[in-house]
Each structure stands twice: as C-alpha cells, then as structure tokens.
Amino acid sequence: MPRLFATLIACTLLATGAFAQDVKRSITKIAGDVYRFQNNFHYSIFVVTPEGVVVTDPINRGAAEWLKAEIGKITDQPIKYLIYSHSHGDHASGGAVFADTAEVIAHRNAPDTIDGVAPNTRFDDKHSVKIGGKTVELTYLGKGHGEDLIAMVVRPENVAFAVDAVSVNRVPFRDFPGSDIAGTINQIKTIESLDFEILSPGHGGMGVKADATAHREYVEKLMAAVTEGLKAGKTTDQLVAELTLDEYANWGSYKNWREPNIRGMARWLMENGKI
Numbered sequence: 001m002p003r004l005f006a007t008l009i010a011c012t013l014l015a016t017g018a019f020a021q022d023v024k025r026s027i028t029k030i031a032g033d034v035y036r037f038q039n040n041f042h043y044s045i046f047v048v049t050p051e052g053v054v055v056t057d058p059i060n061r062g063a064a065e066w067l068k069a070e071i072g073k074i075t076d077q078p079i080k081y082l083i084y085s086h087s088h089g090d091h092a093s094g095g096a097v098f099a100d101t102a103e104v105i106a107h108r109n110a111p112d113t114i115d116g117v118a119p120n121t122r123f124d125d126k127h128s129v130k131i132g133g134k135t136v137e138l139t140y141l142g143k144g145h146g147e148d149l150i151a152m153v154v155r156p157e158n159v160a161f162a163v164d165a166v167s168v169n170r171v172p173f174r175d176f177p178g179s180d181i182a183g184t185i186n187q188i189k190t191i192e193s194l195d196f197e198i199l200s201p202g203h204g205g206m207g208v209k210a211d212a213t214a215h216r217e218y219v220e221k222l223m224a225a226v227t228e229g230l231k232a233g234k235t236t237d238q239l240v241a242e243l244t245l246d247e248y249a250n251w252g253s254y255k256n257w258r259e260p261n262i263r264g265m266a267r268w269l270m271e272n273g274k275i
C-alpha cells in the first residue's frame with residue numbers, strides 16, 4: 001500500500017510538472033506595431049503605441065500576467081484598453097490583470113461581468129478606439145458563435161483579429177459548440193466585408209481575407225451536403241461514413257473534427273427544423 005501511494009504521488013507530480021512545462025507562450029510581430037500573443041492553442045493580439053497599449057483577449061489569468069510582463073519589456077507605456085472579442089471563458093478570462101489601468105470594451109450583449117471584470121464601454125454595431133496614431137475598428141458580428149462576438153481591425157496595419165467564427169486552413173472546432181451555424185456563416189460574411197489584409201484568428205495559423213471566404217465555403221458545403229443526405233433519409237452515421245470531404249483532407253484538424261463537424265451540423269439542422 002505505501003509503495004502504491006508513493007507511486008501515485010510521483011505520477012501526480014510528474015503530471016503536474018509536465019503540464020506546467022507544456023504551456024506554450026509566445027509573442028510574434030504581425031506587422032508594424034501589432035503583435036500576436038499565443039497561449040497554447042489560443043491567440044490574441046495587442047497594439048503598442050506611444051500613448052499606451054491596446055490588449056485584446058486575456059485568455060486566462062496566468063497568460064495575462066505573463067503577457068503584461070512581456071509587454072513591459074517592449075514599452076513602458078501602460079495598458080490603456082482591454083477589448084474582448086467575446087465573453088467565452090477560454091478567451092476572456094483573466095482580464096482583471098489589465099483592468100486597473102485599462103478602459104474595458106465589450107459588445108452590448110456581453111454579460112455584466114466577464115470573469116469578474118465589468119466593461120466600462122459597450123457598443124451595438126460599430127465602435128472605434130483611437131490612440132497614438134492607431135485606430136482599432138470594432139464591428140459586431142451578430143449572433144452565431146455566441147451572441148457578443150466582434151471583429152477588430154487595426155489601422156494603419158490593416159490586421160484583423162477574429163475569433164472562433166473563422167480559422168485558416170483548419171476545419172471548424174468539433175461539433176460547432178455554442179454556435180448557431182447559419183448565424184456563424186453570416187458572421188464570417190461580415191468579417192469578409194471588412195477592409196483588411198492580414199487575418200489573425202483566435203486559433204491556428206494566420207492568413208488573409210480569402211481564408212475567411214474558404215472557411216465560410218467549407219461550412220456552406222458541409223451544410224448543403226448534410227442537408228441533402230438527411231433529406232434523402234440517410235442517418236447521421238451513414239453521412240459520417242460517406243462524407244469524406246476529401247478536398248479538405250490537408251486542412252488542420254480534418255482527421256479529428258470531420259466527424260464531429262458532420263454530427264454537429266446534422267444536430268443543428270434537425271434541432272432548427274431545417275430538415
């Protein structure tokens with residue numbers, strides 16, 4: 001018994017140590033004064049200006065504390081704005097790290113507090129932040145992936161930060177959790193309507209506007225194929241077996257998420273009376 005107990009403790013320590021070492025954080029310059037911040041599989045952006053820093057999704061407390069320290073190595077300017085892409089906890093936790101110096105901005109539909117932080121500024125359709133020669137243009141994307149999702153475009157760099165509704169050469173996350181899929185397609189169309197050159201999503205690699213279009217087309221093709229199959233009387237299991245979506249086989253997460261994509265789409269279509 002004592003030996004087993006000791007082994008259990010050792011395994012727990014090993015697991016904890018491995019987890020701590022596996023947190024992958026990085027900062028890369030996207031263009032001009034716009035930087036990309038990575039915390040494992042989550043990304044946000046920040047903008048450095050001579051009048052202060054604009055940060056976006058804090059991701060979580062540990063990530064935000066690390067980011068704040070790293071920003072302090074780039075500039076001695078304070079964090080003046082914290083802008084949330086949306087309120088989902090995996091992107092929006094830890095904002096308290098920045099809220100002491102920052103004006104906090106979120107969409108009108110965001111909850112009263114986001115991980116304990118109450119936004120000072122809320123907007124409906126459009127809002128822009130001007131600071132130190134930069135403009136961050138905020139656009140509400142409507143209901144789809146969540147109900148408070150916005151896109152941000154930083155000028156003059158023309159970098160767009162758009163989270164969860166869109167990714168670059170990567171199939172959508174699992175089974176479209178928390179998403180109205182028709183709404184998500186409209187959210188992507190709104191992103192496509194914005195004027196920008198570089199797309200920096202909340203997950204995965206960076207791209208350009210055409211990547212947002214390709215992502216929307218994937219969702220639309222998946223919707224059409226699953227609709228057709230279900231209307232022809234096929235089961236979701238049959239569609240999983242038949243719908244190989246070969247043209248996307250080289251996209252990220254295709255192997256893991258093709259099946260949940262099909263199941264999530266079938267479930268959404270049936271739940272919303274589309275079949």
Ligand SMILES: [Zn+2]
Pocket residue numbers: 086088145146164
């Ligand atoms: Zn989300």
